[in-house]
Amino acid sequence: MNRRQVVLGMGAGSIVSALGGCAGWPSSRKRAQVVVVGGGCGGATVAKYLSLWSDHTIAVTLIEPNPQYVSAPLSNRVIDGEFALAQLTRSYDSLRRRHGVRLIADRVSSFDPDAKRVVLGAGASLRYDKLVLAPGIDLEFAAIEGLAAAHADGRILAAWTAGRDTVGLRAQLQAMPDGGVFAITIPEAPYRCPPAPYERASLVAAYLKRCKPRSKVLVLDANQDVIAMGSLFKKAWKELYGDLLEYRNHYRAVAVDADTQTVRFDVQEDVRADVLNVLPPVRAGAVAQAAGLANINARWCEVDFRSFESTLAKDVYVVGDAIQAAPRMPKSGHLANGHAKVAAAAIIAALRQQPLDPQAMMTNTCYSLVAPNAGIHSSAVYRYDSVHRSFATVPESGGTSFEPDATDAAGAVAWATNLWADMLA
Numbered sequence: 001m002n003r004r005q006v007v008l009g010m011g012a013g014s015i016v017s018a019l020g021g022c023a024g025w026p027s028s029r030k031r032a033q034v035v036v037v038g039g040g041c042g043g044a045t046v047a048k049y050l051s052l053w054s055d056h057t058i059a060v061t062l063i064e065p066n067p068q069y070v071s072a073p074l075s076n077r078v079i080d081g082e083f084a085l086a087q088l089t090r091s092y093d094s095l096r097r098r099h100g101v102r103l104i105a106d107r108v109s110s111f112d113p114d115a116k117r118v119v120l121g122a123g124a125s126l127r128y129d130k131l132v133l134a135p136g137i138d139l140e141f142a143a144i145e146g147l148a149a150a151h152a153d154g155r156i157l158a159a160w161t162a163g164r165d166t167v168g169l170r171a172q173l174q175a176m177p178d179g180g181v182f183a184i185t186i187p188e189a190p191y192r193c194p195p196a197p198y199e200r201a202s203l204v205a206a207y208l209k210r211c212k213p214r215s216k217v218l219v220l221d222a223n224q225d226v227i228a229m230g231s232l233f234k235k236a237w238k239e240l241y242g243d244l245l246e247y248r249n250h251y252r253a254v255a256v257d258a259d260t261q262t263v264r265f266d267v268q269e270d271v272r273a274d275v276l277n278v279l280p281p282v283r284a285g286a287v288a289q290a291a292g293l294a295n296i297n298a299r300w301c302e303v304d305f306r307s308f309e310s311t312l313a314k315d316v317y318v319v320g321d322a323i324q325a326a327p328r329m330p331k332s333g334h335l336a337n338g339h340a341k342v343a344a345a346a347i348i349a350a351l352r353q354q355p356l357d358p359q360a361m362m363t364n365t366c367y368s369l370v371a372p373n374a375g376i377h378s379s380a381v382y383r384y385d386s387v388h389r390s391f392a393t394v395p396e397s398g399g400t401s402f403e404p405d406a407t408d409a410a411g412a413v414a415w416a417t418n419l420w421a422d423m424l425a
């Protein structure tokens with residue numbers, strides 16, 4: 001890689017000074033500035049690979065309010081008590097030390113695509129040449145009457161981004177009496193990680209079978225059927241949990257009452273449970289919504305799949321769960337990591353005035369547990385298709401497990417460990 005090629009608009013003298021930064025990294029003053037919003041699976045990966053693949057000749061700034069990364073993948077295993085949240089927590093330090101990424105612990109409140117500036121929550125503003133938005137999802141608590149207040153006071157939790165609520169849901173489950181009911185409601189697709197609610201129901205059922213066997217798990221799904229690895233989940237539920245786990249389709253939650261621990265549905269009868277885990281509908285993170293970039297169903301951001309540049313704002317790229325995904329692409333951490341690499345390569349190519357990769361590829365594997373020691377997976381390989389201007393599944397790539405096994409249970413942990421290293425190490 002040639003450093004000179006990515007340093008924009010500079011004469012030879014300024015290139016020398018740009019490469020001579022005093023902290024061991026080139027001075028950021030005259031390098032191309034890329035600002036990344038959000039340090040999750042998409043944003044952390046973009047930041048690392050922009051720096052790595054440009055040989056540190058791009059000044060990368062990552063803005064993320066959380067001091068550490070806490071993984072949503074594997075967080076269902078905190079709820080069933082097998083893992084502590086600390087085991088799913090990773091530092092951002094290597095991004096700074098090994099890759100020279102500048103980290104700002106703040107939240108972006110807005111940005112101006114004409115002036116090319118982002119505004120931070122604390123009020124300061126930052127110039128960019130290229131902006132990457134990776135804000136993940138916003139949970140639409142307001143879509144379910146009563147949920148915003150019940151969630152805020154901790155009585156009815158979603159726990160769909162990992163952290164305090166994950167631990168809170170675990171505590172509710174531990175406090176539930178034997179003979180109690182745990183109910184999880186699932187919104188209509190698309191939502192973050194299609195198999196994850198079914199994995200959560202499975203692991204809660206395994207815990208209850210072991211520790212509170214008179215209890216019950218209710219899976220109340222707004223969709224018409226289990227939307228990911230359905231036959232594998234349903235077979236495992238029947239064999240492993242029998243009457244302890246009951247699946248009901250067409251249950252779309254519209255209201256909750258935290259005093260009576262009841263959920264109301266648009267058509268079906270109300271359901272009362274001792275622990276209610278209500279997952280509201282989701283949409284692109286607020287910063288993308290506020291900028292008007294969520295142009296698909298007022299929820300998701302449309303991108304040019306060759307580069308992940310927004311179709312609405314030049315030099316603004318969107319990766320991860322916030323985008324309108326290509327057909328058959330789930331909202332997953334694995335794919336957020338894939339989007340991020342295609343976007344990083346495209347940004348470097350654009351800054352060097354080089355062509356984009358016409359056939360970018362990415363992969364996805366979703367591992368899920370049906371019990372602590374029994375996993376399943378589904379995987380696919382995607383390639384950019386210039387005719388449909390989208391990613392398409394490569395024929396006969398990937399596949400799905402035949403049956404749950406211990407290899408896939410171990411694979412889920414190995415996969416997550418590799419993802420964290422690829423994003424952050």
Ligand SMILES: Cc1cc2nc3c(=O)[nH]c(=O)nc-3n(C[C@H](O)[C@H](O)[C@H](O)COP(=O)(O)OP(=O)(O)OC[C@H]3O[C@@H](n4cnc5c(N)ncnc54)[C@H](O)[C@@H]3O)c2cc1C
Nearest residue numbers: 038040041042072073107108136193320321332333334336
């Ligand atoms: C229970 C569960 C299990 C899962 N299991 C898997 C799995 O096994 N495999 C898999 O591939 N995927 C899994 N996922 C899905 C995966 O977590 C998401 O698809 C992935 O995190 C999406 O990455 P992202 O970068 O878009 O968003 P995130 O990883 O959520 O990152 C977004 C980041 O942006 C930050 N942010 C938001 N707004 C701002 C702002 N205005 N300014 C600055 N920062 C901001 C947030 O703080 C956050 O850190 C699971 C999800 C859940 C809930």
